[in-house]
Amino acid sequence: MRLWHRLTGDMTTRGQVALAMFAALLLAAPAFIGSYPLSILILVVYFAYIGQAWNVMMGFAGQLSLGHALYLGLGGYTAAALAFHFGVSPWIGMIAGVLVAMLAGGIVGFLGFRFSLAGVYFALLTIAFAEFTRILFDHFKWVGGSAGLFLKVSGDPGLWHLRGGPVMFYYVILAMAALALVACRLMLTSRLGYHWLAIREDPEAAQASGVDVFRGKMIAVLISSGMAAVGGVWAAFYYKNLFPETAFAMGRSIEVILAPIIGGLGTLIGPFIGAAVLVSLGDVFTIAAEKIGEIFGVKTAGLKQIFYGLALLAIVAFRRDGVWPWLARKLGFVHSDPYLPPPAGKGR
Amino acid sequence: MLTDIVQATIMGLLTGMVYGLMALGLSVIFGVMRVVNFAHGEMMVVGMYLAWLLFERAGIDPLLAVPLVAAALFAAGYGLQRGLINPFINVAEHMQFMLLLALSIIIVNLCLLIAGPDTHGVQVDYMFDSYALGPFTFDAVRVYAALAAMAIAFLLYLFFTRTRIGKSIRAAADNHTGALVVGLDVPRLYALTFGVGAACVGAAGALMILVVQAQPFLAIDYTLLAFVIVIVGGLGSMPGALAGGLLIGVSESLAGLLIQPSLKSVFSFGLLILVLLLRPQGLFTRRG
Numbered sequence: 001m002r003l004w005h006r007l008t009g010d011m012t013t014r015g016q017v018a019l020a021m022f023a024a025l026l027l028a029a030p031a032f033i034g035s036y037p038l039s040i041l042i043l044v045v046y047f048a049y050i051g052q053a054w055n056v057m058m059g060f061a062g063q064l065s066l067g068h069a070l071y072l073g074l075g076g077y078t079a080a081a082l083a084f085h086f087g088v089s090p091w092i093g094m095i096a097g098v099l100v101a102m103l104a105g106g107i108v109g110f111l112g113f114r115f116s117l118a119g120v121y122f123a124l125l126t127i128a129f130a131e132f133t134r135i136l137f138d139h140f141k142w143v144g145g146s147a148g149l150f151l152k153v154s155g156d157p158g159l160w161h162l163r164g165g166p167v168m169f170y171y172v173i174l175a176m177a178a179l180a181l182v183a184c185r186l187m188l189t190s191r192l193g194y195h196w197l198a199i200r201e202d203p204e205a206a207q208a209s210g211v212d213v214f215r216g217k218m219i220a221v222l223i224s225s226g227m228a229a230v231g232g233v234w235a236a237f238y239y240k241n242l243f244p245e246t247a248f249a250m251g252r253s254i255e256v257i258l259a260p261i262i263g264g265l266g267t268l269i270g271p272f273i274g275a276a277v278l279v280s281l282g283d284v285f286t287i288a289a290e291k292i293g294e295i296f297g298v299k300t301a302g303l304k305q306i307f308y309g310l311a312l313l314a315i316v317a318f319r320r321d322g323v324w325p326w327l328a329r330k331l332g333f334v335h336s337d338p339y340l341p342p343p344a345g346k347g348r
Numbered sequence: 349m350l351t352d353i354v355q356a357t358i359m360g361l362l363t364g365m366v367y368g369l370m371a372l373g374l375s376v377i378f379g380v381m382r383v384v385n386f387a388h389g390e391m392m393v394v395g396m397y398l399a400w401l402l403f404e405r406a407g408i409d410p411l412l413a414v415p416l417v418a419a420a421l422f423a424a425g426y427g428l429q430r431g432l433i434n435p436f437i438n439v440a441e442h443m444q445f446m447l448l449l450a451l452s453i454i455i456v457n458l459c460l461l462i463a464g465p466d467t468h469g470v471q472v473d474y475m476f477d478s479y480a481l482g483p484f485t486f487d488a489v490r491v492y493a494a495l496a497a498m499a500i501a502f503l504l505y506l507f508f509t510r511t512r513i514g515k516s517i518r519a520a521a522d523n524h525t526g527a528l529v530v531g532l533d534v535p536r537l538y539a540l541t542f543g544v545g546a547a548c549v550g551a552a553g554a555l556m557i558l559v560v561q562a563q564p565f566l567a568i569d570y571t572l573l574a575f576v577i578v579i580v581g582g583l584g585s586m587p588g589a590l591a592g593g594l595l596i597g598v599s600e601s602l603a604g605l606l607i608q609p610s611l612k613s614v615f616s617f618g619l620l621i622l623v624l625l626l627r628p629q630g631l632f633t634r635r636g
Contacts, residue, residue, distance in 0.1 A: 064442050115625050119441050120384050120583075124575055125624045131572065132617040138610060146610075250568055254449060261446055302460030302564075309453035316446045317432075320439065 006189040007182065015333030019269075026174060030167045040283060042170050044275045046235065049177040051259035051271030052184060053227035058257070059266035060188065061220035062200030064119065067108070067126030068228050068256040070133055071101040073247035075229025076236030080151055081143045083161075083237075090162040090237050098229045104129070105225025106218070113217045118203075127250065134248035148243040151236070162237040169238050176234065177272075180227060184268055187223075196220060200266075228256070262315055264322025273324045281311050351483050356605040357598050358484060364597020365494040366555050368590035369501055370570065371577035373548030376504075379584030380521040380541040381437060383444055387452035389570030391546050395421060395553020396562035397459055403470040403557075410470055410557050411492055414500070417554040418547040425546025429539040437538070452567065459564040469561035493555040500551050501590055504544070508586070517541050549574075576620045582630020591632045595619075 008016055026045075030038055050072065057063050078100045079093030108129050112122045138146040157163045162172070187193050195216045198206035207213045236242055246252065263274025285307040293300035319326060328334045374388045385391075398417045402408040408416070428451070436444050477488035508514040520527040520537045527534055560566070573596070578584075581592025596616055603612040623631060 058442065064445075066445070111621075111625050115628065117624060117628060121579075121624060121628055123441070123445075124579060125621065127572070127575070128617045128620045128624065132614060132621065135611060135614045135617070250572070257442075261442060265442070299464070300461070301465060302457035305457040306454055306461065309450045309457065312446065312450035312453065313432075316443065316450060317435075320443060 007185055009185070009189070010335045012332060012335060014331075015328070018331070018333055023178075030170055035166060038166055038170060040279060042166060042173060042238075044272075044279045045170070045173045045177050046231065047255065047259045047275035047279065048272040049173060049180055050228055050231040050256050051263070051275060052177065052180045052268070053224050053231060054256045055260045055266065055271055056184065056187075056227065057220050057224035059260055059270075060193065060200065061196040061217055063217055063220060064123045065126045065221075065224070066123045066250075066257070067128075067130035067253050068224075069248050069250070069252035070104055070108075070126070070130040071225040071228035072232035072235065072252065072256070073130075073133065073137070073242075073244075074101045074104055075232030076242055076247060077137070077143055077149070079233040080149055080236045080242055084149060084151060089160050090233055091160065094230060094233045097233050098226045101225045101229030101232070102222050104133075105221045109218050109221035113214050127253070130248050130253060131250070134244050137244035137248060143242075146244060148241055151240040153240060169234070173234055176230060181268055188268070192216070192219060258312075262312075262322060264324035267322065267324050269328070270322050270324040273327065274322065277323060282308060285311075352605060353602065355484050356601045358486065359490065360598035360601030361594055362486070362490040362494040362597070363559065363601065364594035365497045365590075366552050366559075366593075367573065367577055367597050368593025369497040369555070370549050370552035371574045371581065371589040371593050372501060372504065372586060373545040373552070374574045375578045375581070375584055375586060375589040376548065377542055377545035378578070379586075380517055381538055383433065383437065384441070384448075385545065386445055386448035386571060387455060388549055388574045389567040389572070390452040390455040391421060391425075391549045392553040392556070392570045392574075393459060393562060393564060393567045394455060395550035396557045396560075396566075397463055397468070398550070399554035399557045400468045400470055400562050409472060410554050411496060414496060414551050414554045418551040421550030422543040422547040426539045426543035428546075429542035430535070433542065434535055434538065452571070456564050456567050463562070463564070465564065467561035467563045470557055472558065489558040493558050496555055497552065500548070504548065505586070507544070513537075513540060573616070576616045579620055580623050580631055582633035585630060585633045588630050588632040592630070595631075
């Protein structure tokens with residue numbers, strides 16, 4: 001019963017029923033929808049999962065990372081290279097990938113936190129490490145350099161080699177996202193989680209009241225980078241190719257952070273809502289741009305992204321705390337007193 | 349070999365001066381408002397396209413187009429700050445990042461939509477001219493661009509030290525509350541600052557089109573480059589931005605000569621990491 005309470009927290013009965021129905025819908029979805037909607041759904045769950053990984057660091061512990069592509073890329077490259085060269089199963093490779101990414105995260109975190117870099121400076125450090133690694137991998141011939149690494153398409157299908165159709169990949173990423181959701185919930189309601197929130201809200205006050213700030217931040221970056229690496233392995237085997245220019249790109253780091261921020265930073269359902277909003281907006285805008293191009297007979301390269309940028313601008317301007325906290329209250333899914341306060345402004 | 353190294357250093361210094369002007373814009377905006385302009389490279393590319401457009405359509409030399417481009421970007425920057433960015437001055441950094449990210453997505457893709465994905469350069473008649481000094485040659489375009497960049501940086505220095513508005517901006521940067529108490533119109537000063545920062549980077553873009561062809565996706569590279577330069581020089585410091593520009597210009601140029609061109613940014617990012625860890629206040633500033 002205590003565990004149940006920790007898992008449900010401030011959710012109303014209505015909220016719990018809605019969540020259960022939503023989970024059932026996601027589980028049954030592949031039986032009802034075609035391959036195109038399924039590919040969209042896969043993207044939503046994937047972005048929700050990697051967003052959740054980033055959320056641990058920024059949403060819980062308040063450390064802004066703009067270089068999470070580093071951990072996704074290292075995880076993906078490690079598992080893919082092991083599979084490519086030695087035929088190692090991605091699940092074994094995943095362990096190696098997670099360790100490599102955690103090592104990188106540990107280095108970035110240790111250096112950043114030891115030298116007390118905060119805010120923009122820490123964010124720039126994370127970007128610098130990701131970019132540095134991107135250029136190094138361009139010249140790393142063992143994994144194909146800038147020409148990329150391609151995984152074999154043929155071979156024994158099956159879960160053990162992560163080779164199969166979209167339905168298999170869907171259930172794998174869905175399981176990962178569900179596990180991450182439960183794990184994050186348990187972490188947040190543990191001693192560690194409260195330490196994170198204290199560090200996020202006011203590191204000096206946290207330190208003064210006996211919280212080991214450095215340790216808390218280190219655990220956050222290690223967990224976050226490890227979780228991101230798992231997502232990177234999944235993505236590498238789903239897309240079956242890796243290029244430094246995309247695996248470690250600044251653009252990929254941005255993709256990671258969009259869903260949790262749009263959905264609601266520090267909330268657990270936020271990354272799912274944010275991912276759903278962003279992926280469906282992207283799809284609608286692709287179609288809209290195509291139609292406009294047909295009707296007016298003009299080239300529309302870039303038009304989709306302009307719509308996307310405008311939508312992002314509108315969400316940032318009007319729903320600064322994200323869509324989910326507002327939506328959850330409107331629908332009566334949480335008790336009126338929100339469990340997690342929105343992160344405070346930086347003040348001056 | 350030594351001649352090559354000196355030659356590459358000179359080339360790097362000349363490009364570095366334009367980099368310095370670009371970074372100056374970022375540094376001014378951060379120094380006054382504590383807002384990191386993540387759309388900085390995008391503004392640079394807009395400056396490049398405007399200069400290209402003026403050259404193609406009206407035959408205006410990019411060197412003469414600098415005041416026009418700077419004025420256009422000043423107006424855009426002023427308007428953006430007034431209408432969009434001002435409510436975000438005091439919110440958390442990641443929200444500022446999201447706002448400027450949205451802006452940068454819109455700007456890059458407007459460039460793509462209007463000008464297409466192909467590169468566009470200008471062909472001025474002095475394109476292949478050069479000056480010789482002993483064994484060394486100086487490309488005329490680089491020399492002119494560098495001199496113009498230095499002249500603009502000097503004008504900016506005069507603006508901030510000699511004019512009433514410039515001094516007011518510095519006052520608002522030093523002490524926000526104090527500036528309000530003595531009756532300065534801080535929101536207007538902020539808008540002016542963003543305009544000045546945008547004008548700097550726009551001017552740098554107009555000069556850069558002499559050496560580099562414009563392309564929408566250069567924007568992200570310039571944004572990152574400007575970050576590296578201002579951090580290395582000291583975020584918020586004007587002389588630091590210029591010195592950082594020179595340093596990065598030379599390091600890129602030497603890395604291109606001695607190792608290989610595709611590895612040149614490794615040194616910039618490596619330098620950024622070292623500076624962030626060992627001297628986060630920047631190499632060329634005194635206070636911590």
